[in-house]
Structure formats: structure tokens, C-alpha cells
Amino acid sequence: MIIQARGASLTYNDHGKTVYACRDANVEVHPNEFLGILGPSGSGKSSLLYLLSGLKSATSGSIVVDGQSIGRMSDEDRSRLRLKIFGFIFQQPFLLGYLTALENVALAFSGPTDRDAAAKLLEHLHLGDKLDRLPHELSGGERQRVCVARALIGHPKVIFADEPTASLDHANGVQVVKLLNQHRGEGSLVMVTHDPSMLEGADRILRIEDGCVVEE
Amino acid sequence: MRSGPLGTRTYLSRNAGKTVPLVAVIMLAAMLICSIVALMNSIPLSIRTIYRYTEESLVVGPRGDPTQTPRIVQKLNEEAPVKLDRIILCRVVSTVVHSIVGKWPFTVVGLEKDDMMYILKRQGITSWSGRLPDDGAAEAVISEPVARNLNLKIGSTLLGPDKDDGYSPHNVKVVGILHSDRWMMFTDVEYVRENHFPPLDVVLAFAPDLKQQHKLDLWADKAFKGDRAGVFTYEQLDRDTTQMFHILYKILDAVVAILVMVITIMMGMLINIHQSQRIVEFGLLQALGYTKKQLIYRVIGETTAVMALGWIFGLMASYVLLNILKRILMDPNAFALDVFDRMAYAYTIPIPFAILLVAIATVKQRFKRFDPVSVVERRLV
Numbered sequence: 001m002i003i004q005a006r007g008a009s010l011t012y013n014d015h016g017k018t019v020y021a022c023r024d025a026n027v028e029v030h031p032n033e034f035l036g037i038l039g040p041s042g043s044g045k046s047s048l049l050y051l052l053s054g055l056k057s058a059t060s061g062s063i064v065v066d067g068q069s070i071g072r073m074s075d076e077d078r079s080r081l082r083l084k085i086f087g088f089i090f091q092q093p094f095l096l097g098y099l100t101a102l103e104n105v106a107l108a109f110s111g112p113t114d115r116d117a118a119a120k121l122l123e124h125l126h127l128g129d130k131l132d133r134l135p136h137e138l139s140g141g142e143r144q145r146v147c148v149a150r151a152l153i154g155h156p157k158v159i160f161a162d163e164p165t166a167s168l169d170h171a172n173g174v175q176v177v178k179l180l181n182q183h184r185g186e187g188s189l190v191m192v193t194h195d196p197s198m199l200e201g202a203d204r205i206l207r208i209e210d211g212c213v214v215e216e
Numbered sequence: 217m218r219s220g221p222l223g224t225r226t227y228l229s230r231n232a233g234k235t236v237p238l239v240a241v242i243m244l245a246a247m248l249i250c251s252i253v254a255l256m257n258s259i260p261l262s263i264r265t266i267y268r269y270t271e272e273s274l275v276v277g278p279r280g281d282p283t284q285t286p287r288i289v290q291k292l293n294e295e296a297p298v299k300l301d302r303i304i305l306c307r308v309v310s311t312v313v314h315s316i317v318g319k320w321p322f323t324v325v326g327l328e329k330d331d332m333m334y335i336l337k338r339q340g341i342t343s344w345s346g347r348l349p350d351d352g353a354a355e356a357v358i359s360e361p362v363a364r365n366l367n368l369k370i371g372s373t374l375l376g377p378d379k380d381d382g383y384s385p386h387n388v389k390v391v392g393i394l395h396s397d398r399w400m401m402f403t404d405v406e407y408v409r410e411n412h413f414p415p416l417d418v419v420l421a422f423a424p425d426l427k428q429q430h431k432l433d434l435w436a437d438k439a440f441k442g443d444r445a446g447v448f449t450y451e452q453l454d455r456d457t458t459q460m461f462h463i464l465y466k467i468l469d470a471v472v473a474i475l476v477m478v479i480t481i482m483m484g485m486l487i488n489i490h491q492s493q494r495i496v497e498f499g500l501l502q503a504l505g506y507t508k509k510q511l512i513y514r515v516i517g518e519t520t521a522v523m524a525l526g527w528i529f530g531l532m533a534s535y536v537l538l539n540i541l542k543r544i545l546m547d548p549n550a551f552a553l554d555v556f557d558r559m560a561y562a563y564t565i566p567i568p569f570a571i572l573l574v575a576i577a578t579v580k581q582r583f584k585r586f587d588p589v590s591v592v593e594r595r596l597v
Binding site (some may be wrong): 046050055056075076079080081082083084086090091092093096097098103104105106108150162213 | 221222226227230232495496499500501502503504505506507508509588589591592593
């Protein structure tokens, strides 16, 4: 397995009261699998994704990535790990407004920028004619596809997608998930969503309620 | 500057709408400080420039007692520490020249023809337009800067009965313009002796060269102390000017320090606003895997580039502005202004450093508790 969470919890303080965003999560992410995390809004599915990806540190329990406990890593080391072996897609198609589609994709490349590889990937995602467009010149669906390319460009071991279809209509959402699944190659895909129809191609689905994994 | 998608050049050139105003503010600040200091420096520079002709001689006056003059000459001849090249007896008429801070006293020196030729030679003047004053005539010769400053040409009246600042019972006409950047006005000594009061001969003592002149000046300062003789040397003038502007420069330092503080606070606020607008960018990059250190270095790199550009453009703009001021305002009036005033340019150095320090502190503070999840979850967007 690539990622293993054991009893991982994430709490926050709400006016002196401890609130669990995620409680005692025991989750494994295997190579080349499509793992869906399903749950209603506010159930803690995004928090679980942040824990697994090292974007948040577990309050208790452990997360092991590629044999290394990320709880013992410094903030800097966790960042490096993210850039090297993870890819991310967020709810909103966050792109840097002053960079072209091609340059936005190159951002997530941990090595020297490979313009040709980025251009090829964008072509596969039907954005071959929009390489030099700035984000404000692209539609919402196109922007999210650029984000997909950015997540895929470094051939990451795991791609984390946090409600990637939330800002898109259903057709565009389905297309984005399809492209993501098609082009992830050997990488695993961990996708959080509240829409079960987006997880049709998933190998496994975890259902989350009130911060707890209730069903696999 | 780094290029590439996250390079400094890329950011600065593609966000010109944000970076150009920052560069412009620093540029204007540097220009403002540089110009203030250069204009302030132009006053002592003007004093030194206008009276530089006295560098070549020691001036000793008899303090209102004409009988002292022969004694002064005797003392100089017998006790001077250097061999004197020449001693000249002259008469002076008071007048004024214009400066950026009002009228300054100047003298029209009455000389015999031989002495006038000697002084012209000492001042390195070999040519002039028109001619030198005739013996006993109400005529004067002036140098080019004086002509520009007082707007005089050959045939103009330098001294006259109607001139409050340069009185003479007859109209003293300009008959020659000396081709030199030294400020000088000469007339014939006989005209002064016959028409001006008091009847005091002033002694000009010349050493063979500037080095020995300096030695002579220092000696005279001490030798005539308490004596009935007033000593005037360029050395004294230089020292007095430095002392006179000492307090003024302290005030200038305080003004510049306040200006730098105000500009730094203002720029700190602007940089803070600018960074707030980039919170999504920072959050996204950190979420993707860029370390805080990388992001801080990147922002510091961009800020340094903005500061450096603003400062360099500021120096260039200052140079252009000082040249314009010199050409339009100073040169036509023969006022002194050094467009390469190193002190003025040096006064701008604290600006980029102060702003950079504030920027670094702001950036470090911002990233100290920065959580990229708050951005990707749109809590901070």
C-alpha cells in the first residue's frame, strides 16, 4: 500500500469545545486503485483527504506514506513529499491568473519544466488549442481540466481530488472524472464527493458520516 | 532575475498593473530625497564656487585704519612662512550677486593694470571678449558667470548712482567679459581711489602655488590674530561654510529619516495589501507542495527586484530632474548645482533597504501561521 492511516483523528477547537473533523480513521490506499470517499456535506470527507495527503497533521493516530510517517515530518518535508508524489485537484479550479494554461500545468512539475509533456497532456484533455490562454479566457470546465492536467503532469503516485466536480455542471463533472481516471496511469486516485454517480468507476468506496468511516 | 512560470521576471512583467505603482512610489521617493539633498548642497557649493577666486590669494584688510596697510605689508614680507610671489594693494567696492537663497555680497576689485594681468594669469584666464578697463576710467571687466548671474553684457552698467546694491558716483560700464568659470569683477584702482570711501588699501598676498598658499593662509590666520588687520582666506570661508551648514544638515538628516519612515510605512501597507490579494496563489502553491521557505524566498526576490528597479529608476529620474533644473533654473543664473552629487544619491540608499526589511517582516509574519487548507477550502478567498 502507498498510504496507511491508523486511528487518525483531526480535531479543532470551537470556542473551547473539541470538535472531531475526522475520528479514528483506518484507511489504506493501494497502488493503482480508484478510491472513492462518499459522504454528505460536513461529514469530514475533505478532512480525511487532507490527513491522507499531509495537508493537515493528524491530532492523534498515524499516517504512513511510502513507508514514512508523515506525522514525524517537518512542514517543509511534507510539502516536498506532496510535490513529488501527490497530485491535487480542489473543489474550485484554482489557477494562477497571470500564467497560461500550459504554465499552470508546469507548476506542479517537481523536476525541470517539460513544456512538450505539458502540452501533450493538455492536448489529450482537449485543450490543445488553448495552451497559451490565461485562466480568465477559459470556461469553468476548461479550467478544471487544466487542474486535472496539473495533477497528472508529474505522474504522481496518488492523485487527491476534493469534490472536483463541485463547481461544474453534471456533464462537465462526468467528463472531468472520466479524463482523470483515464489518464492517471499507474497512479492511485482518491476522490472525495457527495455525488455517488461520480464514483461509478471506483474500485472501492468509503462512506463517511460525522467524521467516521462507517462503511467500505 | 529568475524566469519560468514562477520566476520574478514573469510575475513582475505580467502583473505590471500592481508592480509598476510600487516601483513608481519608490522611484518618486528616491527622486524627492535626492533632489532635496542636491538642492540643499547647491547652497554651500554656490558659496564655494562664487568665492573660489580667493583661493589663489590671502586677503588682509586694515580694519578701517589706512595707516595699518604698510605695516601689514611689512609683516608679510618679513614673517611669511613661504616666499611670496607677489603683494598687491587694491581697493574694493561692495556689490551683490544673486543666489537661490537671495543676494550675496561680492566685491569689485580695483587693480592696477599689471596686477590685473597677474591675477588673470593666476586664475588661468587667457582670453576675454572686449577689453580690460582703461586707467582711471569708470569701466569694469567681469567673468562669464557674473555676466549670466547679473544679466550683464558689454556696455551694461555694473555700478552706478542708481544702484542700491552696487553704488558708485558714476556709471561703471562693463567693457570686457572674461572667459572663465570663476566669479570675478575688476575695475581700475584709480577710479576707486578717486570715487569711493573709505580710502583703504587692502593687501592681496600671493604664494607661488596653492600648496604654499594654504600654508600662508594658515600662518596669517594666527599671525594677525588680535592685530589691527582683518584676514580673509578661502580656507576660512570653507570652514565657516561647513560650520554654518552643520546644523542645517542635521535638520536635513531628520527630515530624510522621517521621509524614509513615512515612505516605508506606506510601502509596508501597500505590500501587505498586495500580498493579501495573492493569498490564493500562496495557498495553492503551498497545497501543491511548495515549501514556505520557497514561497518566502520567491516573494522576497520579487520585492527585492521591485525595490531595486524603483531605486535605480529613482536615481535615473533624479539625474534627469537635476539636469533639467540645472539647465532651466540654475545655469541661466550661474547658480551651482552638482548633478553628480554623490551625497544626494547616497541619501536614497536607506529607502530600498528600509522597505525591504519591512517587506521581509510582513512576509514572514504572514507565512508564520499560514494554512493552505483555508485557501483551498475557500475560507480565506
